[in-house]
Amino acid sequence: MEQKSWLILAIFTCLIASSCGREMHVKNKDNHAVYNHTLATILVEYASAVYMSDLTELFTWTCERCNGLTEGFEVIEIIVDIQNCLQAFVGVAKNLNAIVIAFRGTQEHSIQNWVEDLFWKQLDLNYPGMPDAMVHHGFYTAYHNTTIRPGILNSIKEAKEFYGDLDIMVTGHSMGGAMASFCALDLSVNHEAKNVQVITFGQPRIGNAAFASYYGKLVPNTIRVTNDHDIVPHLPPYYSYFPQKTYHHFPREVWLYNLGVESLVYRVEKVCDGSGEDPTCSRSVTGNSIADHLNYYGVDLMCQQWRSCRIVMDPRVSEYGKTDHKGNFILSRDPATLVLKSNMRSTEGEVTSSA
Numbered sequence: 001m002e003q004k005s006w007l008i009l010a011i012f013t014c015l016i017a018s019s020c021g022r023e024m025h026v027k028n029k030d031n032h033a034v035y036n037h038t039l040a041t042i043l044v045e046y047a048s049a050v051y052m053s054d055l056t057e058l059f060t061w062t063c064e065r066c067n068g069l070t071e072g073f074e075v076i077e078i079i080v081d082i083q084n085c086l087q088a089f090v091g092v093a094k095n096l097n098a099i100v101i102a103f104r105g106t107q108e109h110s111i112q113n114w115v116e117d118l119f120w121k122q123l124d125l126n127y128p129g130m131p132d133a134m135v136h137h138g139f140y141t142a143y144h145n146t147t148i149r150p151g152i153l154n155s156i157k158e159a160k161e162f163y164g165d166l167d168i169m170v171t172g173h174s175m176g177g178a179m180a181s182f183c184a185l186d187l188s189v190n191h192e193a194k195n196v197q198v199i200t201f202g203q204p205r206i207g208n209a210a211f212a213s214y215y216g217k218l219v220p221n222t223i224r225v226t227n228d229h230d231i232v233p234h235l236p237p238y239y240s241y242f243p244q245k246t247y248h249h250f251p252r253e254v255w256l257y258n259l260g261v262e263s264l265v266y267r268v269e270k271v272c273d274g275s276g277e278d279p280t281c282s283r284s285v286t287g288n289s290i291a292d293h294l295n296y297y298g299v300d301l302m303c304q305q306w307r308s309c310r311i312v313m314d315p316r317v318s319e320y321g322k323t324d325h326k327g328n329f330i331l332s333r334d335p336a337t338l339v340l341k342s343n344m345r346s347t348e349g350e351v352t353s354s355a
């Protein structure tokens, strides 16, 4: 599209957005994904909280990121896969009337190294049961072949037994967004979950075009938020000359960017087309920013410190915990019982591990 008409379109989008306050809802004809700004700003807080390493505060939902729009969240389970340095939680958000599942992004020593690695990820695994669908083995196994999947399936079961048939919302940032996608697909395909809703933030590509097309049909209620020049959604690279061989995002992208018109700068939230690779969205700019990767909607998405995988916990929460023979750890509670929040603190009994 021409620069000028593109500008007009973008300004028009702003006007629509501001005319209905902070809400911007756009209905799409060809699938069910409806972008809900309010919901995105709620889920991004869960995607941020799952980075916290103090399991006591996370379990009791008293961490410094455990407030605001997520207040009152009831954690049912926290899963820490020490071997692979992964973390996720499942809980019930009564204000959303939903089970929320959040996956942490990578916690390597340096985000730069992790990002550089993404350039070289191969499409090296056939997604089971979907002819021609290829994904990256590492992303797939992070969800499917670790303690994460059984932990999540079990806590969804428990939550449903206690709370009834709630909707399921899955979220995650970066690598956590990749895991969230695999989880949502698994729930939809293998566990007959209905109403699975996904919002990921700055996730990388995870499969090829055939995979993206299955995914779009099976988990239509998916929004993939990308922020301005965030580098990660550009990776692993998309090669338009090799449509069958290249990675391909699934729909539906929502691209956040700043539009400067002289001294006025608007924040635009652009709902992209149903292709997954809308050339007028994040692909219209160079992905060259790590800073844009680490903050979405003004919310920090990273651990407090880039360091080896580490968890901290009060010995009194360990009565809710189980450790398997490989040292992986699951904290869970019966939804019917309340966790006593008073006087639990993680000053003693540090559990430190490195992966």
Ligand SMILES: *[C@@H]1O[C@H](CO)[C@@H](O)[C@H](O)[C@H]1NC(C)=O
Pocket: 025, 036, 037, 038, 039, 096
């Ligand atoms: C958007 O999400 C919020 C939070 O879940 C909800 O209260 C609101 O009704 C949703 N809006 C629409 C139009 O679905």
Ligand SMILES: *[C@@H]1O[C@H](CO)[C@@H](O)[C@H](O)[C@H]1NC(C)=O
Pocket: 125, 140, 141, 145
């Ligand atoms: C997952 O683990 C099982 C058992 O360890 C193994 O047989 C299987 O090949 C693994 N799958 C992938 C995709 O790595």
